[in-house]
Amino acid sequence: MAELTLISPRQRPLQPLVEGALRNELRLVEAGIRRSEQKLRTFEARYGLATVEFVRSYENDEVAETLDFAEWIGEYRLWERLREKAETLRELRFADCAVPMSSALFLREDPPSDGRWPWRSAE
Numbered sequence: 246m247a248e249l250t251l252i253s254p255r256q257r258p259l260q261p262l263v264e265g266a267l268r269n270e271l272r273l274v275e276a277g278i279r280r281s282e283q284k285l286r287t288f289e290a291r292y293g294l295a296t297v298e299f300v301r302s303y304e305n306d307e308v309a310e311t312l313d314f315a316e317w318i319g320e321y322r323l324w325e326r327l328r329e330k331a332e333t334l335r336e337l338r339f340a341d342c343a344v345p346m347s348s349a350l351f352l353r354e355d356p357p358s359d360g361r362w363p364w365r366s367a368e
Contacts, residue, residue: 248340260339271334274327281324288317296321 251259285296292299296317302308303318 263339267334267337271331274331274334278324278327278331281320281327284320285317285324288313288320 251263253259288299289296291313299308299314299317300321303314308314
Protein backbone atom coordinates (compact mmCIF):
# COMPACT_ATOMS: atom_id res chain seq x y z
CA MET A 246 0.00 0.00 0.00
CA ALA A 247 1.40 3.37 -1.01
CA GLU A 248 0.96 6.30 1.34
CA LEU A 249 1.32 10.04 0.80
CA THR A 250 1.52 12.83 3.36
CA LEU A 251 0.85 16.42 2.32
CA ILE A 252 2.03 19.38 4.36
CA SER A 253 1.07 22.98 3.70
CA PRO A 254 2.23 26.17 5.44
CA ARG A 255 -1.32 27.52 5.04
CA GLN A 256 -4.19 26.92 7.41
CA ARG A 257 -6.60 26.05 4.61
CA PRO A 258 -7.77 22.39 4.72
CA LEU A 259 -6.07 20.34 2.02
CA GLN A 260 -8.60 17.54 1.65
CA PRO A 261 -11.19 19.55 -0.39
CA LEU A 262 -8.43 20.88 -2.65
CA VAL A 263 -6.97 17.41 -3.23
CA GLU A 264 -10.42 15.87 -3.75
CA GLY A 265 -11.18 18.49 -6.40
CA ALA A 266 -7.88 17.88 -8.17
CA LEU A 267 -8.42 14.12 -8.11
CA ARG A 268 -12.01 14.50 -9.32
CA ASN A 269 -10.79 16.63 -12.22
CA GLU A 270 -8.00 14.18 -13.07
CA LEU A 271 -10.45 11.29 -13.07
CA ARG A 272 -12.79 13.18 -15.40
CA LEU A 273 -9.90 13.83 -17.79
CA VAL A 274 -8.77 10.21 -17.69
CA GLU A 275 -12.33 8.98 -18.30
CA ALA A 276 -12.64 11.35 -21.27
CA GLY A 277 -9.40 9.86 -22.62
CA ILE A 278 -10.80 6.36 -22.15
CA ARG A 279 -13.92 7.28 -24.13
CA ARG A 280 -11.83 8.78 -26.95
CA SER A 281 -9.62 5.72 -27.00
CA GLU A 282 -12.64 3.39 -27.08
CA GLN A 283 -14.04 5.30 -30.05
CA LYS A 284 -10.74 4.96 -31.91
CA LEU A 285 -10.65 1.22 -31.15
CA ARG A 286 -14.19 0.85 -32.53
CA THR A 287 -13.10 2.70 -35.67
CA PHE A 288 -10.23 0.27 -36.23
CA GLU A 289 -12.54 -2.68 -35.63
CA ALA A 290 -15.04 -1.39 -38.17
CA ARG A 291 -12.32 -0.65 -40.71
CA TYR A 292 -10.75 -4.11 -40.49
CA GLY A 293 -13.76 -6.20 -39.43
CA LEU A 294 -11.80 -7.58 -36.50
CA ALA A 295 -12.26 -7.31 -32.75
CA THR A 296 -9.37 -5.59 -31.00
CA VAL A 297 -8.82 -8.57 -28.71
CA GLU A 298 -8.32 -10.76 -31.81
CA PHE A 299 -6.08 -8.17 -33.45
CA VAL A 300 -3.91 -7.89 -30.33
CA ARG A 301 -3.50 -11.66 -30.14
CA SER A 302 -2.49 -11.79 -33.84
CA TYR A 303 -0.19 -8.80 -33.45
CA GLU A 304 1.58 -10.25 -30.43
CA ASN A 305 2.06 -13.56 -32.28
CA ASP A 306 3.57 -11.73 -35.31
CA GLU A 307 0.69 -12.88 -37.49
CA VAL A 308 -0.05 -9.46 -39.02
CA ALA A 309 2.07 -7.25 -41.23
CA GLU A 310 3.78 -4.26 -39.61
CA THR A 311 1.83 -1.28 -40.96
CA LEU A 312 1.34 2.25 -39.71
CA ASP A 313 -2.36 1.57 -39.09
CA PHE A 314 -1.63 -1.57 -37.09
CA ALA A 315 1.06 0.21 -35.06
CA GLU A 316 -1.47 2.94 -34.29
CA TRP A 317 -4.11 0.36 -33.36
CA ILE A 318 -1.83 -1.50 -30.94
CA GLY A 319 -0.67 1.82 -29.51
CA GLU A 320 -4.25 2.93 -28.96
CA TYR A 321 -5.03 -0.36 -27.24
CA ARG A 322 -2.05 0.00 -24.91
CA LEU A 323 -3.03 3.60 -24.15
CA TRP A 324 -6.56 2.41 -23.34
CA GLU A 325 -5.14 -0.19 -20.93
CA ARG A 326 -2.94 2.39 -19.16
CA LEU A 327 -5.79 4.89 -18.88
CA ARG A 328 -8.08 2.23 -17.37
CA GLU A 329 -5.41 1.31 -14.83
CA LYS A 330 -4.95 4.96 -13.92
CA ALA A 331 -8.72 5.48 -13.55
CA GLU A 332 -8.95 2.38 -11.35
CA THR A 333 -6.13 3.69 -9.16
CA LEU A 334 -7.81 7.08 -8.84
CA ARG A 335 -11.14 5.45 -7.92
CA GLU A 336 -9.48 3.35 -5.20
CA LEU A 337 -7.78 6.29 -3.46
CA ARG A 338 -8.96 7.19 0.00
CA PHE A 339 -7.86 9.60 2.68
CA ALA A 340 -6.21 8.04 5.71
CA ASP A 341 -8.89 9.44 8.03
CA CYS A 342 -11.69 8.35 5.70
CA ALA A 343 -12.59 4.72 4.96
CA VAL A 344 -14.59 5.69 1.86
CA PRO A 345 -12.72 5.11 -1.44
CA MET A 346 -12.36 8.10 -3.74
CA SER A 347 -14.79 6.55 -6.24
CA SER A 348 -17.55 6.95 -3.65
CA ALA A 349 -16.34 10.33 -2.53
CA LEU A 350 -16.16 11.55 -6.13
CA PHE A 351 -19.50 10.05 -7.17
CA LEU A 352 -17.89 8.78 -10.37
CA ARG A 353 -17.86 5.25 -11.62
CA GLU A 354 -17.13 3.42 -14.81
CA ASP A 355 -20.12 2.49 -16.93
CA PRO A 356 -19.86 0.06 -19.84
CA PRO A 357 -21.26 1.09 -23.21
CA SER A 358 -25.05 1.02 -23.48
CA ASP A 359 -25.01 -2.47 -24.99
CA GLY A 360 -23.35 -3.71 -21.78
CA ARG A 361 -20.11 -5.04 -23.27
CA TRP A 362 -16.72 -3.80 -24.33
CA PRO A 363 -16.42 -4.35 -28.09
CA TRP A 364 -12.70 -5.21 -27.99
CA ARG A 365 -12.88 -7.75 -25.22
CA SER A 366 -13.76 -11.37 -25.68
CA ALA A 367 -17.07 -12.54 -24.26
CA GLU A 368 -16.85 -12.86 -20.49
